[in-house]
Amino acid sequence: MPQPLSLAGDRATRLATIRAAFPQLDGPDCSFVGGRTAAMARLAKIDPVAYDKSRNFLDGAVTRLSPYLRHGCITLGEARMHALAGWSPQRAWKFIFELAWRDFWRRVWKSLGPAIRKDVEKPKVTLGHAPLPDDIRRGETGLPCMDATVRSLVDEGYVHNHARMWFAAYCVHFRKLSWRACADWFVGHLIDGDLASNHLSWQWVASTFGSKPYIFNKENVAKYSANRWCATCTADCPFDASYPALSKRLFGTETP
Numbered sequence: 001m002p003q004p005l006s007l008a009g010d011r012a013t014r015l016a017t018i019r020a021a022f023p024q025l026d027g028p029d030c031s032f033v034g035g036r037t038a039a040m041a042r043l044a045k046i047d048p049v050a051y052d053k054s055r056n057f058l059d060g061a062v063t064r065l066s067p068y069l070r071h072g073c074i075t076l077g078e079a080r081m082h083a084l085a086g087w088s089p090q091r092a093w094k095f096i097f098e099l100a101w102r103d104f105w106r107r108v109w110k111s112l113g114p115a116i117r118k119d120v121e122k123p124k125v126t127l128g129h130a131p132l133p134d135d136i137r138r139g140e141t142g143l144p145c146m147d148a149t150v151r152s153l154v155d156e157g158y159v160h161n162h163a164r165m166w167f168a169a170y171c172v173h174f175r176k177l178s179w180r181a182c183a184d185w186f187v188g189h190l191i192d193g194d195l196a197s198n199h200l201s202w203q204w205v206a207s208t209f210g211s212k213p214y215i216f217n218k219e220n221v222a223k224y225s226a227n228r229w230c231a232t233c234t235a236d237c238p239f240d241a242s243y244p245a246l247s248k249r250l251f252g253t254e255t256p
Helices: 011-021 036-044 048-054 066-070 076-086 091-118 144-157 161-174 178-189 195-206 216-222 241-251
Strands: none
Touching: 036 066, 036 076, 036 241, 048 091, 076 091, 091 195, 144 161, 161 178, 161 216, 161 241, 178 195
């Protein structure tokens, strides 16, 4: 995980230190601007109907509210009430449903405390426990979709949720890495790094906090990324198979 910064007592010096350490998070090219004013402006732009239809696509109408929710610039209740003020419950339900997941993760964390860093449940498949290797840390796996995720994580501090799921499944099930080692590293780079949402989501992928493991295949990546990587990828793709075939290879059964 990244080492904590040594920050001075006065605000101006602290800001200068942070900006020097994270130049990609400052200036006109920054994807996020901090503070409540920016959070409320972002909230005003959400479209729950478009979100429902396209949220799984990398270029879909995602809200990008997570950093503001993580840092308390807005609350889950405010986001929910804003959606209901502009749309019917039937049209806003998916957006509210995802807010409820975040609330659920937080409640589990409050209940279990540090125990969310360990298996909440017995895994439903055999998991690996290998440490996080350097090729993943550096984004040099040779798989364009995975390496792009690492670049987005390290350079921007943000990754689309669907890409997070692909990456977690790749690490945990295809590479047989320790979900905790991966989750600890991953959350350390996120500007929306919420321990509850991050670690319990990794556990959901791993099947230590869910009924089955989450996996994906090449067809899924191509569809939801608009074929941005698969069209030109020359790697020996480990995801190029049907779900039953992948399940058989990864877990020894077609229906884990």
